[in-house]
Amino acid sequence: MKIAIIGTGYVGLCTGVGFASKGNNVVCVDIEEEKVNKINSGVPPIYELDLEDMLKDSIKSKNLRATTKSQEAVSASELILICVGTPSDEKGRIDLRYVNQAAQDIGTALKDCDYKVVAVKSTVIPETVESVVIPILEEYSGKKAGDGFGVCMNPEFLREGSALKDVLHPDRTVIGEFDKRSGDVLERLYKNFNAPILRTKIKVAELIKYANNGFLATKISYSNEIGNICKRLGVDVYDVMKGVGMDHRFSPHFFSAGAGWGGSCFPKDVAALIEKAKELNYEPKLLEEVVAINKRQKVRMVEHLEKRVGDVKDKKISVLGLSFKPNTDDIREASSLDIIKSLVEKGANVFAYDPQAMELMKREFPHINYTENVAESLKDADACLIVTEWDEFKKLKNEDFDSMKTRVILEGRKVLNKDDVPEFDGICW
Numbered sequence: 329m330k331i332a333i334i335g336t337g338y339v340g341l342c343t344g345v346g347f348a349s350k351g352n353n354v355v356c357v358d359i360e361e362e363k364v365n366k367i368n369s370g371v372p373p374i375y376e377l378d379l380e381d382m383l384k385d386s387i388k389s390k391n392l393r394a395t396t397k398s399q400e401a402v403s404a405s406e407l408i409l410i411c412v413g414t415p416s417d418e419k420g421r422i423d424l425r426y427v428n429q430a431a432q433d434i435g436t437a438l439k440d441c442d443y444k445v446v447a448v449k450s451t452v453i454p455e456t457v458e459s460v461v462i463p464i465l466e467e468y469s470g471k472k473a474g475d476g477f478g479v480c481m482n483p484e485f486l487r488e489g490s491a492l493k494d495v496l497h498p499d500r501t502v503i504g505e506f507d508k509r510s511g512d513v514l515e516r517l518y519k520n521f522n523a524p525i526l527r528t529k530i531k532v533a534e535l536i537k538y539a540n541n542g543f544l545a546t547k548i549s550y551s552n553e554i555g556n557i558c559k560r561l562g563v564d565v566y567d568v569m570k571g572v573g574m575d576h577r578f579s580p581h582f583f584s585a586g587a588g589w590g591g592s593c594f595p596k597d598v599a600a601l602i603e604k605a606k607e608l609n610y611e612p613k614l615l616e617e618v619v620a621i622n623k624r625q626k627v628r629m630v631e632h633l634e635k636r637v638g639d640v641k642d643k644k645i646s647v648l649g650l651s652f653k654p655n656t657d658d659i660r661e662a663s664s665l666d667i668i669k670s671l672v673e674k675g676a677n678v679f680a681y682d683p684q685a686m687e688l689m690k691r692e693f694p695h696i697n698y699t700e701n702v703a704e705s706l707k708d709a710d711a712c713l714i715v716t717e718w719d720e721f722k723k724l725k726n727e728d729f730d731s732m733k734t735r736v737i738l739e740g741r742k743v744l745n746k747d748d749v750p751e752f753d754g755i756c757w
């Protein structure tokens with residue numbers, strides 16, 4: 329199928345590369361010329377596992393190319409996927425400026441085209457496609473949805489760090505369709521993905537995405553709440569949640585307690601869902617508490633540290649792991665931001681190390697120390713906080729901590745092994 333993808337962030341690019349690997353003909357559109365040139369020369373503008381190899385393969389097989397010319401890409405395609413970002417505004421509501429722009433560009437191109445389907449993959453709050461996207465497409469194309477063009481909502485469930493795997497092996501595909509004709513086009517694309525397809529209404533598909541992320545965030549905050557009780561009882565939350573996760577009514581995934589959740593999706597999506605609920609005159613108390621637990625959880629590491637070392641002023645604190653999770657350089661809403669902010673305010677000397685995220689973190693905290701490796705960060709440290717579960721940290725042995733001034737080793741993620749490092753102390757274990 330000929331597909332145009334508008335927006336080459338990690339959703340757009342990974343989706344495009346995934347579709348190209350299945351033999352589709354994909355053209356990726358972005359307004360940034362530099363990004364487009366990189367993609368065309370096989371260099372991904374973001375770091376994502378396997379992306380570089382698969383992008384190179386798709387370029388070589390001529391199944392994927394990138395352009396800044398959206399009109400041309402739309403005209404050449406049967407299906408147009410909107411994959412632009414939907415950031416939050418200052419109140420936590422979603423900012424639709426990129427979606428609006430994409431819809432205007434697509435609408436203008438549709439004016440002179442035969443029937444095509446426009447599908448929204450960007451995460452948009454329920455009612456957006458019907459009350460914002462379709463009216464813009466109709467206005468700019470001069471055509472009616474369902475007649476001149478089709479419309480679908482096709483939410484994505486990709487995780488950073490395993491986005492390509494998630495594109496190629498989804499648990500399910502959700503198609504929210506304006507009408508049967510629109511949904512049939514998407515079903516044709518997804519039928520060889522070997523996953524169940526759920527066809528539903530557009531508004532339902534929009535809410536599935538938010539309810540999904542909201543529940544995953546709730547699961548983690550719940551584990552963190554149980555974890556805080558575990559810590560006081562002297563038990564390991566992982567032993568507890570292992571038993572809970574064996575109940576067939578749950579799944580064992582996303583029960584890992586720790587220093588709180590972050591990233592570009594959960595914080596933004598839960599905040600937007602809360603705002604939408606309020607707009608609908610509903611007070612979403614559970615979701616608000618899920619966010620509040622998370623906020624407190626992030627700085628619990630520092631409280632824990634103070635219990636162990638007292639005042640942190642002028643103490644050397646090694647912070648290992650800055651990205652919001654391993655295998656990415658993304659630091660958006662990372663727990664490390666709150667932890668470092670609190671340490672800096674209290675006058676600690678922070679020595680941070682991360683295998684990928686230091687360049688981005690330097691923009692947020694230019695005045696803390698960044699080290700070349702773990703050893704340098706640990707040398708003469710009064711304490712060490714492990715904030716992201718990179719594989720590199722899992723390999724640390726007891727002797728790696730010998731150079732510390734005092735052996736205060738606190739984990740915000742389950743990383744170390746008691747057999748290897750007997751003295752570590754976990755946030756919920």
Ligand code: UGA
Nearest residue numbers: 484485486487488548582583584588589590591593652653
């Ligand atoms: C999340 C969802 O998992 C994807 O399904 C969704 O498509 C994506 O948001 C999105 O909306 O685009 P992502 O933000 O990439 O994906 O990362 P996750 O792997 O879900 O992790 C999010 C945060 O939760 C991280 O800070 C991670 O450390 C934390 N987490 C995750 C836990 O604290 N415990 C867990 O058990 C799992």
